[in-house]
Amino acid sequence: MTDAQAIAASLADPEVFALLFDRHFNAVHGYAQRRVGRDLADEVAAETFTRAFDQRRRYDLTRDDASPWLLGIAANLLRRHWRSERRRFDAYARSLSPVAGEPSAALGVELVAALKRLPRREREPLLLLAWADLTYEQIAFALGLPVGTVRSRISRGRARLRSPDTGSEKPQEAANSV
């Protein structure tokens, strides 16, 4: 049974929707945890599924895999938690400090700082790419954007993350995005 079939069945039998939970809760929780930490992730992930349940009539049943849809709902919920996310990014930066002697650690601290400064419209697709392993096409579906828009926002976001010290983009890096 595909996710789409489970969603269709849940219209008549709501409890079938638990199948989506069983399949995707860990992934949604993992994504939320990376962004806002474990405690808030419990809440965000739980609410993602009750929201998804309420929105299931609008689900595009031609899409077998519901994970991009669920992650898009989670991403919307995470907007409320930007302050927590900033604290989380600070914690990442601190965790890099003990090895600050290494050039890569210093680079990491700068990258995290740049991530904090990134506009949400670029940060959101970039993090779905990096932390949820979605394809450009899935990100477009999750965020309700055209694929071309996703592509350009991610490429702008990546460019912004590169500090001046790291030099200009190498061609092979531009190609390995998906």
Added chain:
Amino acid sequence: MSELDFLRSLPFDIDLPTEEARDRARGRLLRHARRSRINRRRRLLVPAIALAAAGLIAVFVDVGNHGGGSASAAPVLRKFAAIARDQAAPTVVKRGQFRYTKSVVAYTSGGNGWTALGPGVRETWFGPTAGRIHETWGKPVFLTAADRAGWIAAGRPQVNPPEDSANLPPARPLDLPTDPDALYDKLHDQAVGHGNSTDSEMFTLVGDALRESDASPALRAALYEVAARIPGVELVGPAVDRVGRHGVAVASVDSKIGLRHELIFGRKTAALLGEEYVELEGNADGYPVGAVSGYATYVTSAVVDRLGARP
């Protein structure tokens, strides 16, 4: 390292959600899903009146048929517990077999700006390896001209197909203790913080464990004993289900939404015959007091050897 690889390597300490957080979230989703079903049933009344007025289904709304009822249900539930305890275990559903249940139901369904009624016959097959649901739907009826107009505006989507089938995940084992004290504690823990009150939520959980299920006689006895202990569970009195079988109804009242959830048990068999939702004084939607706003009657239960087979 590209900035993307670096981002991917960033969170060093991602853990799986705790079992507890996962269970809590799953419970929250299931309760949310069940409430939507109750809400669907609650929306049945208006079309039911329209249909009854049109002479289409006279039995649908039986105002006043259910009596008042505020006596404690504990003695009758304890009698049912004693009956269940002495019963032979139901046929075990082996690997490759399925518990078949047929029920007469009526749900509303709808979209943005419209609601339509589809009375139906529901059949489910649940086994350890797979499950299936098959429903046949009566002709949908629009509640009001506005509902019809909303449906037209939405592009005339199909309301209910004449038949509807879907594969379901395998039955989850009930995993409930048969000791009444332990069962009470377990259901109480699951009910706290959910539903409109812990008491009515516990009653709902008792119903969940009984319908379309393979509960053993010992578990059914324990569930009846638990129901006897839930504060506010009342004896409604003699009742007749939707296919004419006589039984006794006990109920839990959700005073927040003015709704009484009745479980009807066979007088001699102590089996769950059906469920009814009855509107009470002060119900949120202004329905007539005593009106039935939803029901399910369990007609057939058997073990079959093939998914989709009928006894």
